[in-house]
Amino acid sequence: MTDRNECRLPTCTRLARDQAGYAGRFCSDKCEVRYDHLQADARDAAQEDAY
DSSP states (O other), X not given: OOOXXXXXXXXXXXXXXXXXXXXXXXXXXXXXXXXXXXXXHHHHHHHHHHO
């Protein structure tokens, strides 16, 4: 993975901040939580497709 200056949430273009231990990853806790939800949804969809 490469270093990014922008938030990792695909739809967010704000600069990442060093908050809550997410340095260089997300611009806010809100984006971090939303990203986790997107990842969980993708895993669920992949599991459903596997059946």
